[in-house]
Structure formats: C-alpha cells, structure tokens
Amino acid sequence: GQQVMQIPQYQHVQEGEDFTTYCNSSTTLSNIQWYKQRPGGHPVFLIQLVKSGEVKKQKRLTFQFGEAKKNSSLHITATQTTDVGTYFCAGPRYSGGGADGLTFGKGTHLIIQP
C-alpha cells in the first residue's frame, strides 16, 4: 500500500537556526499537503502543493514539491519558539472513485532551544 516517509523524526535546533523536514512517497502524488500540530493541539493545514517542481512560501516557511511528485520538503528560516510542534506531510489516498482521506508521514518533531 501507499507509504509516506518523513525524516528526521526529531530535530533540535537553537532559536534562530534553520530547520528542514523531508517527505517521500512510495507512489506519485496528485498533491502533497503539510500540517502543523502544536503540543496538545490538533493538526492544522498549512499548504497544498499540486504542480511538479512547485515552490511556495509563507513568510519564513518554504515548501517544495519534487519534479517526480513523490517527494517534498519544508524549510523554516530562522526558527522562533512559535515554530515548536510536529510537522506532518500527507498525501491523498485513492480508492476507486476518488480521494478518500489522507496518508500521513510519521511527522518531524521540532524542538527549539532558546
């Protein structure tokens, strides 16, 4: 079945340092999505990438979708304490007539030391 792998599992950084998490799918994806989950919270949608090679930015966050539409990355520049949380990538699951929920990567836990 479809697998979505994500590395690293944990990342400790000093505040102000950059952070990157990588996502790789076993199958070609029609789109890839990124979610952030704060400690004790629920996943919140960040962005969706659809096109091969697409790059999108949200302030200090840069998202990329690979040319083959099987991998993606999230890069945060100059991390802040508000960036703490777990970042998940997710791809659509398809069952017959269309998408049916999401397959999530294991997530990268970002820990920031002030």
Added chain:
Amino acid sequence: SAVISQKPSRDICQRGTSLTIQCQVDSQVTMMFWYRQQPGQSLTLIATANQGSEATYESGFVIDKFPISRPNLTFSTLTVSNMSPEDSSIYLCSVERGRTNTQYFGPGTRLTVL
C-alpha cells in the same frame, strides 16, 4: 472555514466498556473522516463516514470494533467498543475543505483506557 467540535474532549474508561465520540460541524460537508493518533505518533485513518450508507473502513479497522454513524451532513459518531488499554489514543474527526482534498480537523478526543 469549518468549525468542528468533538465531545467528549477527554475520557478515562475501564477495560471492556464502550465510548461514543461525537463530531459536529457548523456547515454541511460531504466528506467526513475519523483518524486515530497514538501517543507521540502519526495519524492513521480509521474510516470514511458516509452519509446514508455504511462507513468505509481502512485495513486493520472493523465495524464491530469501531461502529460509525453519519445521520446527516453535519454530524457523525465513532464508537470505540470493548475497549482495551491499546485503544488509548487521540481520536480526531476531520472534514474535507470544499473540493480541495485538504482537511480541517476537530480538536480531538483523548481517550485513556485503564
């Protein structure tokens, strides 16, 4: 954006009992899903809650253990039956945002089984 509420927010239950979790959305939605998130882990899709028909379960999840109701386009319930400590998890409902395939998540129900 959809506003999703879940009840209860948390519960502590005894082994062998059952718990029904409610998910209420403030607008009509076609696609509604139930996920499980074990402590410190990723999200795993349990099933798609279909309005007017039986839920569609993912591999490893069965109706007898996780019966789901979807009486209308704004409400669904998930029951965790005959609970064991292995069922201790966060259970989240989600709805699809328009036709984008991206999702809003409810706040989750934190279940502890003793």
